Amino acid sequence: MTDPAATPQLPFAGADHDHGRCIAAALDAAARLCGRRGARLTVLRRRVLELVWRSHAPTGAYAILETLHRDGRRAAPPTVYRALDFLLGQGLIHRIESLNAFVGCRDPDTPHAGQFLICNGCGTAAELDDRRIGAALSESASDAGFRLERQTVELRGLCPSCQEEPGDARGGA
Amino acid sequence: MTDPAATPQLPFAGADHDHGRCIAAALDAAARLCGRRGARLTVLRRRVLELVWRSHAPTGAYAILETLHRDGRRAAPPTVYRALDFLLGQGLIHRIESLNAFVGCRDPDTPHAGQFLICNGCGTAAELDDRRIGAALSESASDAGFRLERQTVELRGLCPSCQEEPGDARGGA
DNA sequence: TGTGAAACGTTATATTATTACGTTTTGCAG
DNA sequence: CTGCAAAACGTAATAATATAACGTTTCACA
Numbered sequence: 001m002t003d004p005a006a007t008p009q010l011p012f013a014g015a016d017h018d019h020g021r022c023i024a025a026a027l028d029a030a031a032r033l034c035g036r037r038g039a040r041l042t043v044l045r046r047r048v049l050e051l052v053w054r055s056h057a058p059t060g061a062y063a064i065l066e067t068l069h070r071d072g073r074r075a076a077p078p079t080v081y082r083a084l085d086f087l088l089g090q091g092l093i094h095r096i097e098s099l100n101a102f103v104g105c106r107d108p109d110t111p112h113a114g115q116f117l118i119c120n121g122c123g124t125a126a127e128l129d130d131r132r133i134g135a136a137l138s139e140s141a142s143d144a145g146f147r148l149e150r151q152t153v154e155l156r157g158l159c160p161s162c163q164e165e166p167g168d169a170r171g172g173a
Numbered sequence: 174m175t176d177p178a179a180t181p182q183l184p185f186a187g188a189d190h191d192h193g194r195c196i197a198a199a200l201d202a203a204a205r206l207c208g209r210r211g212a213r214l215t216v217l218r219r220r221v222l223e224l225v226w227r228s229h230a231p232t233g234a235y236a237i238l239e240t241l242h243r244d245g246r247r248a249a250p251p252t253v254y255r256a257l258d259f260l261l262g263q264g265l266i267h268r269i270e271s272l273n274a275f276v277g278c279r280d281p282d283t284p285h286a287g288q289f290l291i292c293n294g295c296g297t298a299a300e301l302d303d304r305r306i307g308a309a310l311s312e313s314a315s316d317a318g319f320r321l322e323r324q325t326v327e328l329r330g331l332c333p334s335c336q337e338e339p340g341d342a343r344g345g346a
Numbered sequence: 347t348g349t350g351a352a353a354c355g356t357t358a359t360a361t362t363a364t365t366a367c368g369t370t371t372t373g374c375a376g
Numbered sequence: 377c378t379g380c381a382a383a384a385c386g387t388a389a390t391a392a393t394a395t396a397a398c399g400t401t402t403c404a405c406a
Binding site: 061 | 361363365
């Protein structure tokens, strides 16, 4: 049941998938996208994106900051937040509100609202783009006379692996 | 295509509604509910609940803290967070993750997941409990093999009043 | 009315995020 | 290829949100 082709449709990548490919694909997509848009994917921004992608579990700004320090770079919080703001603006990452953390976007080319399944066991966040959810939200908002601009949908629970084996690879790829 | 049973009351109270009644009703419901459960709605907890209910816009913990100080009470952050934790535990309030703030629950008697429409104009948060949304989320989670435990649904946009008159009574009742 | 648990006060600190301003880098017009 | 303006980045300080740890008070009830 493990699909070898990167992260195709199943929201949860297998615990054993080749995460190097995820990272490489994300960085490649980012470079192409920024090139096309005339946005500057600087060394710092690229590195921050890479760090966000290190894991499928959302990463906090200060964890990124620490790694930059270990890289030997002098950096303070604004360094990180500015890079994160850029990446958010380009749709390359999403912010997980309930965790104050950030996760790579699987499909930065097409704008979309984030819908996430977040595992309480291993911390992995899987991104959805479910039309049923989108439709239900739109209808409900419209019924209330509400003009919808952005949605935050963060579902907590247990991913398939963690249902079998509680306490799976935390923070794992 | 509007199902009246799915969204029983209009989620947005009018800008002119009698908010004193909202507060009184909420405090009354809380007292009855805590009585029934043997939970202690202390003076402090009741006051914090009242402060959360002062507005339909979510209230931050430190705003509550300030008001407690103006009340003449000596209080520090833990005072407030403990009271908020109690109220959350009893289902009397909800936490709005995207705002780090808290809002009163309209229907504390029946356990439910929070779904919120949050106005970018006036800050008001209207609580929904829309079966279509619930169903879509359950189905989508189940399709992914995910065992759903909690949901965070926070929709941002403009409420009916703020669509007409941008920059409505901010923080208003 | 004593007693144990719950609630609360207090101090300190952790975590997340932003403001303000100076310096460096970069694209690009001349 | 120079120099300029804008963008990116460094730096210091601080704001905003949240929790840990421990002592004291309050309260239900035996």
